[in-house]
Amino acid sequence: MTYWLVTGDGYYILAGYTESGNGDKDAIIIKLDPDGNVRWQRVIGEDGYDEIIRSIDLASDGGYILAGCAYNYSAGNADVYVMKVNSNGIKEWCRFFGGDNYDEAYCIKQTHDGGYILAGVTQSFNQDQDIYVIKINGYGEEEWYKLISHQPYNCEDSGRSIVQTRDYCYAIAGSTGSSNNYDIYVVKLDHENLSPEQPNHPIPWDGETDVDIDTILSWCCSDPDNDPLTFDIYLGTENPPPLVETGYRYTEYQYPELFETNTTYYWMVVAHDNHNHETAGPVWKFTTGYPQNTPPYTPSSPYPENGSVDVPLNITLRWKGGDPDPNDSVVYDIMFGTENPPPKIVENYTMTNLSVSPLNRNTTYYWRVISRDDHGAVSAGPLWHFTTIASESDDIPPCVKIIRPGRAVYLFNHEIIRFPVTLVIGYVEIEIKAVDNETGISHVEIYVDSVMKANLSSEPFTWRWSDVMFGIHTIKVIAYDNNRNTAEDSIIVWKFF
Structure with a gap:
């Protein structure tokens, strides 16, 4: 029982192997309190195998990850052995790695991405013994492995310890040599491209209530390799939410419509780097409130x-x-x-x-x-x-004025620039102001080159001039009041199309 660690609560975890009555070697894990009293003890093994633990580390979920080797009597070989147990020492899964000969792990460590890195030895892939490095995910599935040899022939290399460095590389310490002449061997591996960090710090925060219906969603996310990131955004009233945006480049997102009031929404963000790695965030939720109503404007x-x-x-x-x-x-x-x-x-x-x-x-x-x-x-x-009005007679003419178009260039009714003359390309809305303070306006007639085009009997006095015409034209308007008094106004227009 030579491998141990201190837990966050001051307890001790010991790991190694024990021999049973039938001669098998089984993995053993013991938890001690600060006074050395046994809190629990677990012996884990299979008949026909020797399970030998060489390393233990604390897993991110509060459980423990163990590694060593498992010797198969019937096959006559040893494989790298990895076992995951929960915080009470109950086995969750185990995995075997290696080839047809001798393979063993001497060290296992948790990595930043929730997986694990192992270092040990192998005699299964080459004529000599190589350092054996294996990267697995949080479920024990192999992501990659690497063989390290100081020289190609007549050399025995062994990896006894491994750590992940601050720059996400891996440093390995062990030995190299032959014929009882061994040297300390230290190797640093560059890391593989890493997945993005998990999206975090959502706004609205998870579970927030009384959220504005026009709120902007935001989150934080970065990449260990400083790779550019894009995001898939899932949002809706069902859990899991549907995809609403893909390839999004920012960490703020405004839904194109207002959210419904008093409604719970679920949302999730998946980060992608440019190496086809992705990391999904958790499903967050928020609930909108009733917006405070403001009375209408006073007429x-x-x-x-x-x-x-x-x-x-x-x-x-x-x-x-x-x-x-x-x-x-x-x-x-x-x-x-x-x-x-x-x-x-x-x-x-x-x-x-x-x-x-x-x-x-x-x-x-x-x-x-x-x-x-x-x-x-x-x-x-x-x-x-x-x-x-009190007067019985009305001999005062109305007032009339062509308000639009004025002296400017118009392109399909849009005033482009002020201009010395009126120039219209395409159509234009003709707007007329007509006022009579005695009997009121009866109607307004609109003429183009002496041809009546419109007779308007109520406000607003507007008419769309859409005739296809070229050259110089005269627009004239005549306003009639209810006593048949008239007034007129006219403008000169250059018209094209």
Whole structure:
């Protein structure tokens, strides 16, 4: 019983072999408390085999990894023997490595990736004895092995100890020589390309609740070889989550849609380096909350302005509304009439303008708008009023102006640059402002080169000019009020296509 280690809780683990009554050598493991009292003892072996333990190390899961050799009486050879036991000394698995002759491990150590590295001797692969290095994963499956010889012939090499260095290489100490003339032999192996570190430190943290529905996912991950990394992202409401992104290059990810409220999401990140190595992170989860609702904006900026007089008899009420929460929809209840307070005439209205024509002359009207979002939050606008025109006759012409296009270059309705003349390529939206403070606007006619193209009877007064034309053209608009008074405006346009 010559191999031992101290556990993190101050106990001692001893390992070696013991001979049973039938002559077999079996592996033995003993745990002692700080006072030397036996806490448990395990003897592990198979009939027909000698299991001899040469090395023990603490595994990352709290168990123990042991290595040595197992001699098979029937085959007449010895193989490298590796056994994994849990924290109570119960065997979880064992593995055998080597060839047809003598193979034995003298040292085993846990590696940074959760696997193990072994060093020992082998006589199975060459005429002489070589150092035998084996790398296995956390389940005991061989990843690679390497034979090390100081010289090709008449040399016996032995690896007695191995460690993983800070730069993830492997340092081996042992001996080399022949005919009882041996030297200390130290070898350092460059490491194989290593897998990425496991993705960690998630945000939102695992199990977090009341997470914003527009949260950005983030995590930390690095590579021991500083290889460039890409990530596969799995995200969804089921566990395991589905793949939503592959080949992603960053450690922050924003889902293209808002998360559902009060919903649990599962997510996982798999890191890939450029050597076809991958490391999967654990499945994390978070739960969204209910976003705090903000009431809609108070209706404002009325037209006609509050207290206006001489208002035309044909008008469209307008106001500003909306909601500060971008995903909320807003509807409006409109109160309008000659009484104060006015009666409700429309409810659950979705627009911010309403025609109330025709009105009576020399009459005061009261109106109010109440906005309501889809969470039931309400904002009531103030009480507004205006008075219509009193005159029986209207000989004052309306006002009309072509607002767009102006002096600029337009490419398919997009203003590209200011320009001394109006140049249109493709189509353009013609916008007209027409106002009459007496009887209101009846309609607006639009002409291109004296040919009428549109007759607009309500706001907004806009028309898309999409005719394929080339050269210089005149756009003219004529506005009519409700007493047949007119006004006009015109512009010169260069049009192509």
